Amino acid sequence: MSVAIPVIETDRLILRAPRLEDLDPLCGFYAEQRSHFNGGPLARGDVWRLLLRTAGHWQIRGYGIWHITLRETGEMIGHAGILNHIEWPEPELGYGIFAGFEGKGLAHEAAEAARAAAAQYFGLTRLVSLIDPANDRSKALALRLGAHFEREEEIMGHLAHVYRHPEITGGVA
């Protein structure tokens, strides 16, 4: 029995399960240098394995990363959701938006919806975000979401700043 992945809708976005057809847009994102905060740039075979792992994470953990699509066109524009790899200190609210879709509040809209869904569906009410100290954009978004700097953490030899999100109560998504 596979895990049922809820579909999350916002004004402009639909967050849905990862799909095979997402490989090409993901390859576009990971071809660019700006993907280095997400482990990029990556060759196609590495992006394929990343896509597989994203799908596998849902099945193993019961929660995971949604792919963000535009409600109007269905185009994939990024990812948001909960990551908890075995090297992670605790489940993380992660997010990323492809180039060309920034500055419109879409990352904020997606991350806020994913955070609410994490509480509603999975009981994960007080998540952290693990942010590369040099990733100013991600840090700014964490602050706009109401998170605050809590501590530093070293993960696989990389320093991360741990931002703690406010507790989400009421479970409204």
Place this chain on the structure above:
Amino acid sequence: MSQLPHLETDRLILSAPGAADQPAMLSFLGSDRAEFYGGPMEPVAAWHKFSAYVGQWVLRGYGFYAIRLKDSGETIGMAGPHHPEGFAEPEMSWLLTDAAYEGKGYAREACEAVLRDLFETRGWDSVVSYIDTANAASRALALRLGARLDETGAPCPLPGCESFRHFAPGRSPEARA
């Protein structure tokens, strides 16, 4: 989302892998037994590899089945069609996680169930196995399963390996001639 399949044999239950199989698979990937699976590797690398195996099921609709003993529920291996990006076709592969499970016919029992599923339920005509020339045990099992050395498909994408092909009943070149 669709129901993932579930196969049963006399002694085994085969189903899509998940959290229950993680300890056995991470232990396998960390051991010398994983030499034909890119191992031995650290737990973090093993976790990422295992979660990719799990994810292939969801994205492709087929993949490695986890093999569990019917009696105890313990995970003893995996068998099924693995299909990396860049492979021209899916590749039937199998493993037992621990030497203690060898010599009991488990791998053969699991592979026969998987091949029946591929050929009878899913309607595949054939499936290839790429086997390292140094992997005598797998080569012997492939032959016992009825596979034969095959040069009809795309060139073997793995260095040091030979292509063996399993045919659905009645679908081998001789049967179709």
